[in-house]
């Protein structure tokens with residue numbers, strides 16, 4: 001399908017593909033096996049200006065929008081979902097600052113993010129607050145020009161690797177979700193340490209870690225937006241980042257489809273390549289149809305966001321649900337086409353299936369997003385044009 005990408009989009013997509021094929025494919029199995037953060041690839045991405053893609057031009061970025069980011073995430077995911085999410089989580093970590101931060105915060109932090117010298121992360125989830133994100137317990141108490149943070153954040157992508165964290169904490173626990181605020185916390189701040197490093201099923205090249213705050217003092221100037229806006233900033237942030245998760249799903253599925261086609265062509269049974277069997281051909285055709293539908297939806301939603309539209313919560317959720325469910329089906333069927341060897345770690349397909357699973361879980365599980373979509377349907381009085 002022709003997606004009418006502009007010159008910048010074509011260039012960054014091509015660059016991301018080159019890095020993915022030349023640098024990521026040769027090491028992805030090792031990164032997965034050793035559960036290592038991809039520092040060398042991060043350097044390559046920085047050298048290719050990939051971290052500039054999602055940063056505004058005023059702060060040394062390329063000023064690309066949601067679609068530009070999705071194109072890079074998709075290409076990296078085609079090779080490795082773990083590397084891709086480390087990159088995407090960097091965008092997630094600085095989105096609150098880009099859209100709600102002060103001029104001082106942006107000029108202080110964003111140029112270093114654009115250069116790839118400093119990674120960022122976004123910390124909302126806690127052990128008692130996953131889908132029910134408004135139930136967070138981490139507190140930020142105002143005290144003589146500072147906020148004093150106490151609490152533990154769970155499952156933070158880029159935890160430990162990032163140097164700049166957007167942390168959502170309660171500045172007024174009596175006000176429920178209206179008492180949450182967003183704060184920038186730097187890695188070396190006293191009272192900030194890292195807890196459990198998660199051992200995961202998939203996306204194992206990415207770091208997922210606890211953040212621990214014990215009387216951690218951050219300057220008042222690190223408050224993003226106003227006190228009490230933390231929850232709304234979080235929701236607006238994930239609205240913008242969900243197409244990125246959907247792009248991750250599209251990329252993983254693309255990698256799996258290509259691998260399945262190649263394998264089916266060369267695997268001979270009953271005297272013929274299995275690709276000559278209609279049962280296999282139909283599986284491949286269904287995979288390709290679903291994949292292209294998901295890609296078209298992700299790009300359309302990304303373009304909606306880039307158009308400056310105000311209300312895209314619902315469609316961003318739809319794209320994430322559709323693409324992630326598609327990726328799970330496509331990777332499962334791709335593995336089926338590989339037969340027994342697909343189940344072995346010698347081939348990349350079992351990793352793709354493991355990597356795909358997370359796209360149905362993070363940034364709002366597909367159940368929770370379906371709830372929100374259904375709620376909108378019930379609320380909507382007029383029919384869609």
Ligand SMILES: Cc1cc2nc3c(=O)[nH]c(=O)nc-3n(C[C@H](O)[C@H](O)[C@H](O)COP(=O)(O)OP(=O)(O)OC[C@H]3O[C@@H](n4cnc5c(N)ncnc54)[C@H](O)[C@@H]3O)c2cc1C
Nearest residue numbers: 122123124125130131155156157361362363364365367368
């Ligand atoms: C690898 C990984 C990386 C992550 N990275 C980050 C990160 O960088 N920053 C961050 O803040 N968080 C991160 N998360 C957290 C992630 O967003 C949450 O795990 C996710 O939102 C689900 O929360 P939960 O795990 O507590 O599941 P739960 O909320 O406990 O859900 C358990 C089950 O119940 C279902 N459920 C819950 N409530 C409802 C409901 N109302 N209706 C229907 N079904 C429901 C869920 O769909 C799920 O099936 C990460 C998680 C993982 C696993």
